[in-house]
Amino acid sequence: MLVAVPAALSGNELAEVRRLVLSGAWEDGRATAGKQSELAKRNLQLKAECPDAQAAGEIILAALANNGLFMSAALPKRVFPPFFNRYDADSGHGFDNHVDNAIRYLPDRSDRIRTDLSATLFLSDPDSYDGGELVIEDTYGEHAVKLSAGDLVLYPSASLHRVEPVTRGSRVASFFWIQSMVRDDGQRTLLLEMDAAIRTLATNLGDKDPAIVSLTGTYHNLLRRWADC
Numbered sequence: 249m250l251v252a253v254p255a256a257l258s259g260n261e262l263a264e265v266r267r268l269v270l271s272g273a274w275e276d277g278r279a280t281a282g283k284q285s286e287l288a289k290r291n292l293q294l295k296a297e298c299p300d301a302q303a304a305g306e307i308i309l310a311a312l313a314n315n316g317l318f319m320s321a322a323l324p325k326r327v328f329p330p331f332f333n334r335y336d337a338d339s340g341h342g343f344d345n346h347v348d349n350a351i352r353y354l355p356d357r358s359d360r361i362r363t364d365l366s367a368t369l370f371l372s373d374p375d376s377y378d379g380g381e382l383v384i385e386d387t388y389g390e391h392a393v394k395l396s397a398g399d400l401v402l403y404p405s406a407s408l409h410r411v412e413p414v415t416r417g418s419r420v421a422s423f424f425w426i427q428s429m430v431r432d433d434g435q436r437t438l439l440l441e442m443d444a445a446i447r448t449l450a451t452n453l454g455d456k457d458p459a460i461v462s463l464t465g466t467y468h469n470l471l472r473r474w475a476d477c
């Protein structure tokens with residue numbers, strides 16, 4: 249399922265990430281593309297080894313580790329170090345339909361993760377560019393996602409998706425993958441919905457209500473069945 253995480257970065261974090269990213273060294277995005285997506289990908293990417301990219305990535309990872317909605321939706325086992333991309337209207341940038349590679353190696357190839365969830369963290373104000381929607385297909389059809397700067401979208405890595413050509417300005421974003429403790433998207437969705445419902449009930453009835461205690465137990469017992477830590 250698609251989950252929008254509003255204000256994944258605070259105003260200060262966003263300003264610092266943008267400052268670091270805009271001063272970094274950009275290269276052709278095809279440097280990290282698989283064989284098939286190489287044909288679809290037209291953008292620029294910050295070099296993974298660039299210290300500014302690494303510093304910006306650490307700010308993002310620290311913010312997400314403290315974000316209840318992100319943690320509940322992704323149930324992360326491992327988060328790939330964030331990459332950064334840029335689509336410029338002048339260069340006709342966009343990214344045609346593709347499915348992300350199932351296995352991603354870290355830039356130094358020391359390790360690999362299974363990609364269960366893909367994330368885009370928008371870093372440009374939507375008013376500053378035209379086009380650039382992230383279009384994600386699921387069983388309900390196509391969803392065009394264009395969020396405020398600092399907002400993040402999480403979607404299953406198994407989805408077909410594309411970035412529409414940018415026709416004015418530049419779209420800068422961070423993108424990365426997550427290996428979840430719960431591999432199956434349907435199970436993860438049920439857990440997220442249950443967690444959200446328990447939180448709402450707890451606000452209305454209080455944490456000590458016996459039904460809340462029981463449902464919280466059921467949440468954890470499902471997680472215990474399905475999680476792989």
Ligand SMILES: O=C(O)CCC(=O)C(=O)O
Pocket residue numbers: 333343348368382409411421423
């Ligand atoms: O720029 C985006 O929002 C997504 C990028 C993407 O799909 C990818 O790099 O595989």
Ligand SMILES: [Fe+2]
Pocket residue numbers: 346347348366409
């Ligand atoms: Fe992708």
